[in-house]
Every structure is written in structure tokens, then in C-alpha cells.
Amino acid sequence: MKDVSYVIDHQGFLVIPAMVAMLQPCDTVMYIPQYCDDCIEMHVSLLEFKEEGEDAQHADRWQAYHGLSPDVYWARVEIDAARFHEAFIDGEQLRRENSIFKLEPALCKDLNENYVEHVKEICTLHTNVAISEPVVVGVDPMGIDVRASFGIVRVPTPSPFASSEEVMAFVSGR
Numbered sequence: 001m002k003d004v005s006y007v008i009d010h011q012g013f014l015v016i017p018a019m020v021a022m023l024q025p026c027d028t029v030m031y032i033p034q035y036c037d038d039c040i041e042m043h044v045s046l047l048e049f050k051e052e053g054e055d056a057q058h059a060d061r062w063q064a065y066h067g068l069s070p071d072v073y074w075a076r077v078e079i080d081a082a083r084f085h086e087a088f089i090d091g092e093q094l095r096r097e098n099s100i101f102k103l104e105p106a107l108c109k110d111l112n113e114n115y116v117e118h119v120k121e122i123c124t125l126h127t128n129v130a131i132s133e134p135v136v137v138g139v140d141p142m143g144i145d146v147r148a149s150f151g152i153v154r155v156p157t158p159s160p161f162a163s164s165e166e167v168m169a170f171v172s173g174r
Contacts, residue, residue: 005066006077007138010101012094014044014077015058017069023048042082042091046075064137065145065152098140103164111136111144111171118171119146126155139167 006014023046049055051074059074079091098104111119112135119134123146131148138145141160144167146153161167168174 005062007062007065008098008140009058009061009076010098010104012096012098014079015062016046016075016077017059017062017071018046018048018073018075019071020073022046023073023075040082040084043080044091045078045080047078049074049076061138065147100139100141100161100163100167103167104139107139107164107167108136110168111139115168115171118173119144121173122155122171123148123153127153129153144171 004016004018006016009015049058051059051072055074058076059069062074063069079094081091082089082094100107116134119136120131122144123129123131123134129148131146131153133149134153135147136144137147137152139161141157141162143154143156146155157170161170
């Protein structure tokens with residue numbers, strides 16, 4: 001068993017750094033967040049990708065969230081199926097594309113350059129977590145991901161974002 005940190009790419013796949021042994025053909029089971037009575041057990045397929053070229057964005061995203069990778073190989077994780085208690089779910093039903101992913105880089109940059117105090121406020125207001133030096137690393141229709149010195153804080157939105165204006169209104173309290 002190996003602990004892995006992941007991010008979700010714009011197509012809804014998980015992205016992880018991987019040991020070479022993880023990329024060998026075999027049955028892979030992932031437990032999120034940890035093995036317990038209420039965990040989701042997922043049967044997954046790992047699809048290796050290189051850190052350069054058009055797939056570099058996936059490794060870059062992971063590193064923006066988590067820092068330098070402990071492993072040199074990378075994989076996109078495709079959920080084949082999931083089990084929660086006695087319910088089985090087709091993996092495709094769990095994948096959600098980020099409909100505002102094309103806006104995400106500009107939003108992150110703008111929020112980090114011009115709205116740091118507002119980001120601090122929404123973290124405290126919506127998560128009860130005070131962050132002294134927040135860095136916005138992700139935005140999707142369901143919320144904002146903020147990197148703090150201790151990890152990632154997810155700030156959920158009360159209603160899905162459909163535009164950059166809605167994100168900015170949420171952050172600035174308008």
C-alpha cells in the first residue's frame with residue numbers, strides 16, 4: 001500500500017506521481033481518503049504520461065498543488081468502477097470535466113496578484129481556516145483550491161461558477 005497525493009485534471013481524471021511498479025499491468029485498487037468503514041474503494045487503471053510535451057500541464061498542475069514530486073513517473077488515473085458500502089458505481093459517472101478550465105490560469109493569476117486579502121477572507125468565512133499566505137492553485141465550477149503552508153484548502157461555492165465574473169463576485173463578496 002502506498003499513500004499518494006493527487007489532483008484532478010480538467011477532464012476529471014486524477015493525476016498522480018507514480019513509482020515504476022505502479023505502472024505495471026495489474027489490478028489497482030485505490031482507497032480514498034483512507035481505509036475505513038466509510039471509504040470509497042475504486043478500481044482504477046493507471047495511464048503513464050511523460051512530464052514533457054502536451055501532457056506536461058498535468059505534472060505542472062500536481063506540482064502547483066503539492067510541490068516537487070517524490071517520483072519521476074506520472075500517471076493519469078482512470079476510475080473503472082467504485083464501491084461505497086454495497087453500491088457499485090461506473091467510473092465514468094464519477095468523472096466531471098471542469099467547464100471553466102480555460103479561464104482557470106487567468107483567474108488564478110488575477111486572484112493571486114490582486115485579491116489576496118479577499119482570498120484570505122473567503123477561506124476563513126467558508127472553511128474556518130485562516131491562511132496567512134494563500135496561493136490560489138485551482139478553480140472549477142464547484143469551488144476554489146488554495147494552497148497554504150500546511151496543504152490545500154478547498155473553498156466550496158454555494159452555487160456552481162459558470163464564468164470568471166461569478167468567481168470574482170464570490171471572492172470579492174459582491
